[in-house]
Amino acid sequence: MQEVNEKLAIKHGLTKEEFQRIIKLMGRNPNLVELGIFSAMWNEHCSYKSSRVWLQTLPTKNKYVIQGPGENAGVVDCGDGDVAIFKIESHNHPSYIEPYQGAATGVGGILRDVFTMGARPIANLNSIRFGSPNHEKTKHLLNGVVSGIGGYGNCIGVPTVGGETEFDECYNGNILVNAMNIGIAKKNKVFYSIASGIGNPVVYVGSKTGRDGIHGATMASAEFDEDSESKKPTVQVGDPFTEKLLLEACLELMQKNSIVSIQDMGAAGLTSSSIEMASKGNLGIKINLNLIPCRENNMTPYEIMLSESQERMLMILKKGKENEAKKIFEKWGLDFAIIGELTNSKKLELFFDEENVCSIPIQALGDNAPKYKRPYVNHTYPKNINFDKKLSKLNIKDCLTKILSHHNYSNKSWVWQQYDHMVMADTIQKPGGDSAVVRYHGKDKAIAATVDCVPRYCKAHPYNGAMQAVCETWRNLISVGAKPIAITNCLNFGNPEKKEIMGQLVDSIKGIKDACTYLDYPVVSGNVSLYNETNGVAIYPTPTIGGVGILNKINQMMSFNLKQNDSLIVVIGKTTGHISQSALMYDILKDKKGPPPKIDLKEEKKNGLFVADLIKNKLALSVHDIAHGGIIVSLAEMCMASEIGAKIQTNVQNIDKIKFLFGEDQARYLIEVKNENFNKIKKLAKTKKIHLEIFANTQKNYFEVENNFKIPIKELIKMNHNWFKQYNKN
């Protein structure tokens, strides 16, 4: 066996200090297998060593939460004995190197996290971010990632119902692929990963183990450079067909009373799954590696333990239930192998050819893993900038058409029509709306979900940006008539060893914490992806938030497409005309200076609850949250979704008009209401101290700003649908 020394440890991504720590914990030099296991468990991706101290500060409980962070996914109560189980996870590094497989296995991994817990997955969502469309790799990456997400989700038969797709040059060297999944289960049939029962069999099911993905998690814990392409062999290969079989077999077995605990083999494969289960149960685990089903010949213990081959699960069964379980997996044509047992040694003990090849105290790997409180700098709120001179030259129609034709704000149906978003026949609100809504099969209730983040806000001020991301998901759930319940987060950042980046992470977590606490909207699961840097250039801080809400009655569902002519469009929330970091300034005028819009949590909650009340009392015909591009773009979106026109009336003049129409003040909604209901709504708003103003009325066929311009809706639709088609023409 290869000699294990400091040099080899560094090659495994460990530091000198960490290697010394291993020797101290072991009381001896580790062998190669043991070193590999330490490196897999102690890398950033698995150990959260840079983020853990901060993640612990997040709120994780409200009256709905059954299981917060620490399990495969979070669990929330949906009433009537039903629960929803969900999580978001990154697959950034592999997707840049091999976009199709990277994205596909990202979807596969998050699906396993959810069905491991006994849930049937009912919805996939994602957030994907690419570099500038002009960058030489972008088209290839976009096409590969979208096909990969579709290829996996479509085949396994779980609808991909929502997400976001954006471009910014800050992702030229590191794209982001964040995949989220939601499943449903019965409250009394949720499965956890805590092992128990000395002598209980350890069972391996699913695909065979191959040499793919070895050190994948370690790769995902380092920066990229010119040689990143050479890391292709560390990207796993997905097989959604096998995952479909694994899903059905696991759910079938879960109907019986045979599983003690179960854990999917995700990052760091067999290593992390076996250690996590034993560690949570405070037990030892003994595995005979000769019994692992292998795809290739002559695999070494080192390779078997570090492989990240997909579609595999590790289970602890009740003793005596082995045959019952085996029958089910054989029916589905999957491997089933009893590979070891639980022990009281509190050690991970591995045997190969009857030789003990690894003996590590489990505590050393988990509880004694390094935890860093890295130095950081806080980011101050940028100074306001006067853009009046720039704005004075602008024409409203020109700004609107430029935004609607821009890659970041154009219609994304080119993306989501490659995803089967209707399979399972319960998608009652399709992609393109504020949130996706999926019906509980056979019941009169539904789950709503959305994924959001505005990285340009986060870059300008991480604390406010992260709060905004949380609030935007909250708003998007409110807008479809759902009650927001909880979030999952995916924190994508650069190298945390740099003070500035660490500061972005710390400030973002603080922002999430404050927003979630105020809105009683806790974090139940998540993932951290650091080292998203290439040659020292980091991505913008991107704390992607996945929000989940519940509709107790399906007829409470609201949508954003206009419903009729001659109704009023009302703005809820105050418009001050905050223009810096807006879509207009950032993406059209390319001026990236100044602060993002400020978040006022009090306003946020007050306005949101008011809109929720209007929906409940059937006073709103349609609802849309105001986001990118301000009220004018949000209204145009409502028109395009329905082919009903609108006429904007405003007394605001000159430069202030541009700011009024395109500014991105937060906590606002556009509501379509019947004329005859307006006074009633106005009164309600007054009693609740809600700022409300009439902004437009609906009309046939034309989008119009009074005394300014008029354009057929059909033309708006055409320009809004054009970009993706043109870009991907050849």
Place this chain on the structure above:
Amino acid sequence: MKASIIVFPGSNCDRDVKVALEQAKIKTTMTWHNDATLPKTDLVVLPGGFSYGDYLRCGSIASKSRIMKEVIKHSKQGRLVMGICNGFQILVESELLPGVLIRNINLKFICKTINVKILNNKTYFTKETIKNNVLKLPIAHNEGNYFASKDLINKLEDNEQIVIKYCDENGNINLESNPNGSLNNIAGIVNKSKNVFGLMPHPERASDIMLEGTDGSLIFNSLTNYARS
């Protein structure tokens, strides 16, 4: 009326079609691909999905599965078989229907709601529809591009075997309304004796007012009274 839905490894619209059939008051049983016999049934449904992972060729491995021998026997007795999406692919692979389904012309998976025109409303599967009416139905496939020799296409046209064609919302059958490159905008066909129907669109996804409308239920309702007729 009784229907048997065949479940292959990788089928994923089996439950959806069961719901739609039962809504049309058709009794259903799920039949596993490896079963040796079919239960007593009037109609066999091959559901959508990715049977055997679409490996080798879509529908190819499924067409050789154990239960398919029984399905072929069932069809030769003149009883009904319907294949939706992947089910249609299995029907052409097992030669119960002529022609082939190749990759969409844009080489992408396409999931969206399209329009089809009823060309033959005299089949068991379409008798509740009106000739030349337009139905809104979702498609979701990667290989739905129907291809055959000119001769065969002409025969299909002459025998009224083409049941539905892609069209625009006004019923015009043209290039713009063809989502996947299918010859003659073919979306669904029957065999010569008109007891085997294959279609790429998913009527089961349009049998619920909360989803993509209820045009699809016309197809299931057409089958409801088959056993009595």
